[in-house]
Amino acid sequence: MAVSDVRKFFEQHHLSFEIMELEGSTATVDLAAAAHNVEPDQIAKSIALYAGEEKFLLVTSGMSRLDNKKFKTAFKAKPRMMTAEDVLEATGHPVGGVCPFGLRTDMKICLDASLKRFETVFPAAGAPNASIEISPARLQEITNGTWVDVCKSPEVNGDTGDAL
Numbered sequence: 001m002a003v004s005d006v007r008k009f010f011e012q013h014h015l016s017f018e019i020m021e022l023e024g025s026t027a028t029v030d031l032a033a034a035a036h037n038v039e040p041d042q043i044a045k046s047i048a049l050y051a052g053e054e055k056f057l058l059v060t061s062g063m064s065r066l067d068n069k070k071f072k073t074a075f076k077a078k079p080r081m082m083t084a085e086d087v088l089e090a091t092g093h094p095v096g097g098v099c100p101f102g103l104r105t106d107m108k109i110c111l112d113a114s115l116k117r118f119e120t121v122f123p124a125a126g127a128p129n130a131s132i133e134i135s136p137a138r139l140q141e142i143t144n145g146t147w148v149d150v151c152k153s154p155e156v157n158g159d160t161g162d163a164l
Contacts, residue, residue, distance in 0.1 A: 002093040002126030005102035015142065017132045019125045027096025027128035029062035036122050036131070044115060044123035044139070046098040048082040048091060051075035055082065055090055056108035057100050059123060059139070064114040064151035071150045096128035100143040109145040111136065114153060 003019060010017055026032035033040040043062035048055065051071075058066070071079045084095045092104030100109045100123065115121055115136040122131045123139065140147065 002091075002097055002102070003130050004126075005092055005104070006099065006126040006130070007102075009102035013142065017134065019130055019132055021127070021130045023129070025096070025128050026124065026131055032122060032124075032131060033062065036133075038122065041114075042118050042121055044121040044134075046100060046123060048087040048098060050077075050080040050082060052077040054108065055086075056110055057091070057098070057103075058110045058112060058148075058150070059100055059115065059143075059145070060112040060151050061114035061118070061121070064112060064153060067150060067152045070152075074148050074150050093124070093126050094128060097124045097126050097130060099124040099126055099131075100139070100145065102126060109143040110148045110150075111140055111143070111145040112151045113147060113149040114151050115139070116147075 022035050024035060026035050029040045029043045029045055032043045040062040044059050045062055047058045049058055066079060087095055087098060090105050091098055093099060120133050120135050122133055125132050
């Protein structure tokens with residue numbers, strides 16, 4: 001089970017985060033925001049992507065959308081979403097529970113600047129009903145993530161047709 005992988009990761013790294021396992025699903029940004037009584041943007045969603053042949057996780061604020069132009073500039077490649085099967089194989093976590101902790105394979109972790117405006121965010125913790133609360137700075141420290149700016153903020157997510 002993926003939550004146990006996250007617990008094991010926390011134990012191995014001497015981290016004491018409470019994994020909140022809720023009765024209802026937190027698999028979508030809206031469900032997670034309602035469950036934690038926070039604004040949807042405070043949910044840290046993990047998106048499993050390819051940039052060329054490199055696979056990695058991009059963690060963004062809940063309502064942010066990928067900006068293809070910014071992505072191409074940052075990664076020198078067009079973004080491609082992983083299939084649900086590829087996500088499970090690479091991360092060990094099911095879609096809806098994907099997080100940057102306790103991964104099955106080594107993957108680059110990128111954290112979008114959209115997370116920095118919050119004191120704490122809520123990433124999943126290995127299952128569609130599990131999450132933790134963490135500061136963006138601590139998230140970067142634990143995951144050894146690289147800060148990037150590849151998303152559009154919710155205010156700019158108009159109908160441009162060029163965002164994932």
